[in-house]
Amino acid sequence: MANKVFFVRVNAKTGEGKFFRCGLEFSREWREVEADEATANRLREEQMLEVSDVSPSASDSAPSVPTDPAGRVAAIKDVIASLDKSNADLWLGSGAPKVSAIEAVTGWTLSGAERDAAWSDSQAAQ
Secondary structure (H helix, E strand, C coil), X not given: CCCEEEXXXXXXXXXXXXXXXXXXXXXXXXEEEEECHHHHHHHHHCCCEEXXXXXXXXXXXXXXXXXXXXXXXXXXXXXXXXXXXXXXXXXXXXXXXXXXXXXHHHCXXXXXXXXXXXXXXXHHHC
């Protein structure tokens, strides 16, 4: 199987500055990791770490949290358009993006209903 590329850092909620797992050292800065599926799964299961399939550079330019519903849907649609369509880990079997993939970019929590509304709008516009 091919290695996966993902990004890992120490979860800020832990209060730790460094953490070792799977023979790798992690800090509070995002680190790009290329590893096999088993290692990727082990790192994702580790509560001391945050793991993202989306480049943190995309997260750095994330929009602020919109307060109005229309603004939220528009921001979610922008993120959906920016997601890597070739990365199956970001998408559901139905073709819709995973909520977690959108949250990784926006930095804020959203509901499945918000994702569905934005996805529906995106599909209607195509």
